[in-house]
Amino acid sequence: MSAPAPRRVWAVVPAAGRGERFAAPAVAAAADATAAPGAPKQYAPLLGATVVEWSIRRLLAETRIHGVVVVIADDDRIWPAVAARLADPRLQSAIGGANRQASVINGLRRLEAQAAPDDWVLVHDAARPCVTPAELHALFDALDAGASGAVLAAPVVDTVKRERDGRIAATVDRAGLWRALTPQVFGYAALRAALEAAAAAGVAVTDESQAMERAGIAAVLVPGSAFNLKLTRREDLGTAAKILKSEAGSMRIGQGFDAHAFGNGDHVVLGGVRIPYPRGVVAHSDGDVLIHALCDALLGALGQGDIGQHFPDTDPAHRGADSRLFLREVALRMRTAGFELVNADLTVLAQAPRIAPHRNAMAATLGADLGVPCERINIKATTTERLGFIGRGEGLAAQAAVLLDAR
Ligand code: MG
Numbered sequence: 001m002s003a004p005a006p007r008r009v010w011a012v013v014p015a016a017g018r019g020e021r022f023a024a025p026a027v028a029a030a031a032d033a034t035a036a037p038g039a040p041k042q043y044a045p046l047l048g049a050t051v052v053e054w055s056i057r058r059l060l061a062e063t064r065i066h067g068v069v070v071v072i073a074d075d076d077r078i079w080p081a082v083a084a085r086l087a088d089p090r091l092q093s094a095i096g097g098a099n100r101q102a103s104v105i106n107g108l109r110r111l112e113a114q115a116a117p118d119d120w121v122l123v124h125d126a127a128r129p130c131v132t133p134a135e136l137h138a139l140f141d142a143l144d145a146g147a148s149g150a151v152l153a154a155p156v157v158d159t160v161k162r163e164r165d166g167r168i169a170a171t172v173d174r175a176g177l178w179r180a181l182t183p184q185v186f187g188y189a190a191l192r193a194a195l196e197a198a199a200a201a202g203v204a205v206t207d208e209s210q211a212m213e214r215a216g217i218a219a220v221l222v223p224g225s226a227f228n229l230k231l232t233r234r235e236d237l238g239t240a241a242k243i244l245k246s247e248a249g250s251m252r253i254g255q256g257f258d259a260h261a262f263g264n265g266d267h268v269v270l271g272g273v274r275i276p277y278p279r280g281v282v283a284h285s286d287g288d289v290l291i292h293a294l295c296d297a298l299l300g301a302l303g304q305g306d307i308g309q310h311f312p313d314t315d316p317a318h319r320g321a322d323s324r325l326f327l328r329e330v331a332l333r334m335r336t337a338g339f340e341l342v343n344a345d346l347t348v349l350a351q352a353p354r355i356a357p358h359r360n361a362m363a364a365t366l367g368a369d370l371g372v373p374c375e376r377i378n379i380k381a382t383t384t385e386r387l388g389f390i391g392r393g394e395g396l397a398a399q400a401a402v403l404l405d406a407r
Helices: 051-060 079-086 100-110 133-144 188-200 208-214 236-248 289-302 323-336 356-370
Strands: 009-015 065-072 091-095 120-123 149-155 160-164 167-172 178-187 220-223 251-263 267-270 273-276 339-349 377-382 395-406
Touching (some): 009 051, 051 065, 051 079, 065 100, 079 091, 100 120, 120 133, 120 188, 133 149, 133 178, 149 208, 178 188, 178 208, 289 323, 289 339, 289 395, 323 339, 323 356, 356 377
Parallel strands (some): 009 120, 065 091, 149 220, 339 377
Antiparallel strands (some): 149 178, 160 167, 251 395, 267 273, 339 395
16 A cells, blocks of 8 residues: 555745835836836846746745646736746636735635645745745645644744834733744635635635634644745845845856867957957857857856857858857846856967957957956966967967856
């Protein structure tokens, strides 16, 4: 006899809020146009993506989560692009209702033909992008240990005051008080019945566990992280960015190499600079080995393959192409992914021509294309002491190392 299969887990993310108070017109214009100016908070830009993308990615990273229903507003124009970027077959969407409660109910209805009554449903706020794998695993552990529901929560550690007319009216005993976070997980049928019963009774609940309390189902409190903040004010974006950076590590390293043979011609192009020389470079494009190595290093740091994938030499459009166009496109990819160049260290390997007279022009050219000061780009040159194909003057090569940091 095999053990019963673990109960499946679905996720519902209510993301239909308008959040007008959060919107600030000037901030939202990300280079990748992820969010329109004045977009609600779930679509505010955060480290090269939007807030809700971070929240959903955290859920999709869990293989135990079988499907994710994102509940959006009926006039949402931004979601299709976000869904395309997330590109996960487990993603579905539903149209939200008048409030969070109604939206979660709609999300649960979307799962009607897919979820078994005792499957788990995990409800997570769209505006909690910093939820961690450890928190999700702690919830799953509580469920696997027999809980009828599990709610991520944080004990209240501050002294709590009740206010009346702007003055302190009383001190509330904080013993036994917790702040309810998300995710919150309950059985599919039980949660749906509880939310629909609350709605039918005209009771507005502010989280799922409140509806479950009405139904007499007591969830387990699972201690969550102090960093699992719900973005409510615009300045919370900066805090969330710091948390995500510190937890994942925001730096990316990349390296690249390229070589080309000399052929007929009267110049070579290196670092975007035309250098007179009795020979040319055999290449499909302009043969700028320095830019090709740099593009490969940047793409490598981004985890986006190599220059040959993005600009194949079988494409006639790239015949004789100015390699700076490749570099500018790679720079755009870098910004779209939410990164900027910290520094690049580049080495030209050639017996000739001499690089030193052109070093400053190359750094200025590359810096302009990458949108950074030229001081961030160091260009070195070496011969190979007449050894090998470079030493024999048959060709030249370049190496690049780059460091990127999240913006
Ligand atoms: Mg090349």
